[in-house]
Amino acid sequence: MANSVPLHLTSRAPEAPETPYKQYVYAYPHQKSYRLLTDGPLLSELWSRERLDALSLYVHIPFCEMRCGFCNLFTRTGAPEEVTGAFLGTLQRQARVTREALEAKGEEIRFTLAAFGGGTPTYLTAAELTRLCDICETEMGVDLDAVPWSVETSPATATADRLAVLAERGATRLSIGVQSFIDAEARAAVRPQKRSEVDAALERLKAAAFPVLNIDLIYGIDGQTEESFQVSLDAAVGWEPEEIYLYPLYVRPLTGLMARHDKSGELWDQQRLRLYRYGRDHLLASGYEQTSMRVFRRLGSAAAESAEDTSISEYNQQAGMVGLGVGARSFTTDLHYTTDYAVAVPEVRRIIDDYIATPDETFRRAQWAFRMDxxxxxxxxxxxxxxxxxxxxxxxxxxxxxxxxxxxxxxxxxxxxxxxxxxxxxxxxxxxxxxxxxxxxxxxxxxxxxxxxxxxxxxxxx
Missing domain, CATH: 1.10.10.920 (Arc Repressor Mutant, subunit A)
Incomplete structure (x- = not known):
């Protein structure tokens, strides 16, 4: 892949960023840059050019019990069991087709990582979570007892029966979106939850003894101060999680949270920067190390040890991601591909319905994609x-x-x-x-x- 000729990748100096909070870069390129292909390539052809001994699996579960005011994820609320059941049926079909494409190369297939994201995967019932794990193991060949795998949850859905399934199947990391331990701040972020519900969920998570517990917090909520942020920071640290993520609040189009800040955003930027620095310094003083803008890991914990594990191939970071479920992305060296994507509620529901009705033959080809060079x-x-x-x-x-x-x-x-x-x-x-x-x-x-x-x-x- 080396190229001895220097590339002129830019033609002019970038302008100074107008805001420190332009965009969260969790994957490149962003899904909004994908486009629908006509007669996309067969997955068997795409994966025939890839290593298959260091794959990761991502399963997107597009369901939540509620939609937070700041959320712009691909998810729908209040899906009945007939929808979630039909979704899992289609997921199983997609998994079979995808596994066939991987096996076409005739080489050993090995997954080294897995994750269930969304949405809220624990929106699924305990029986549905069992079925999901079975699909990953039986259809995709992922040994969930042998690989690190992560699941996202919420206070309302981290029930004892769901957590028991995940613990029994070998989940190594549970991430819970708390956002704030102060009820008024949670309401301001259009996340109707009670501190008592959060604490009860965290008690169940601690009792389940997953190797890594992560707590998500948000800063920049309307009315939030250093003093109120410290309440949430101290509450989070008190649970001794292996990880704490600090997310800046974003207000985006088509979400339920309307901008309540100054029109220029300058004061809001100042507030978020102050709170970020305060939270960073507080966690560093509390025995955590910072690994990125958002991620803080407790020193000496299982999270810190796994971060130092060099057995996870660097290839896995560049390609080798196999995505299942509507909204999940897959990464090969030359093509990133996914399904249709939207934020507005009617479109999300339509796309989920279309996914459930997708025939096997369509799953054999890349659909929405971005060609890498x-x-x-x-x-x-x-x-x-x-x-x-x-x-x-x-x-x-x-x-x-x-x-x-x-x-x-x-x-x-x-x-x-x-x-x-x-x-x-x-x-x-x-x-x-x-x-x-x-x-x-x-x-x-x-x-x-x-x-x-x-x-x-x-x-x-x-």
């Missing part, structure tokens, strides 16, 4: 490495692509250096400074290609 792979590598606290090794970039990061991204590198958002450490390691890490949601989009930006701009929110 060497330029985009460079950008994906930078975003995956630079936004993490371990930083990006210049020699690793050069070894992979045959060029220097500074030559491929001169304007971005100059901007980051001028703002003191990045430093070059001995050995050529590029690492974000503390202030750079605070602005990761603005730094990430600086590396989006014009092709991705144009595709996202032309995407019609539905």
């Amino acid at each position: 060497d330029n985009e792979r460079r950008r994906m590598f930078v975003l995956q490495q630079l936004l993490e606290s371990v930083g990006m090794r210049g020699d690793a970039y050069r070894e992979r692509f045959g060029t220097r990061f500074e030559d491929d991204f001169p304007a971005e590198f100059a901007k980051l250096s001028a703002e003191d958002w990045v430093r070059v450490e001995p050995g050529g390691l590029l690492r974000l400074t503390p202030e750079g890490m605070a602005r990761a949601d603005a730094i990430g989009p600086m590396f989006f290609s014009s092709r991705v930006n144009e595709a996202m701009a032309s995407y019609q929110d539905r």
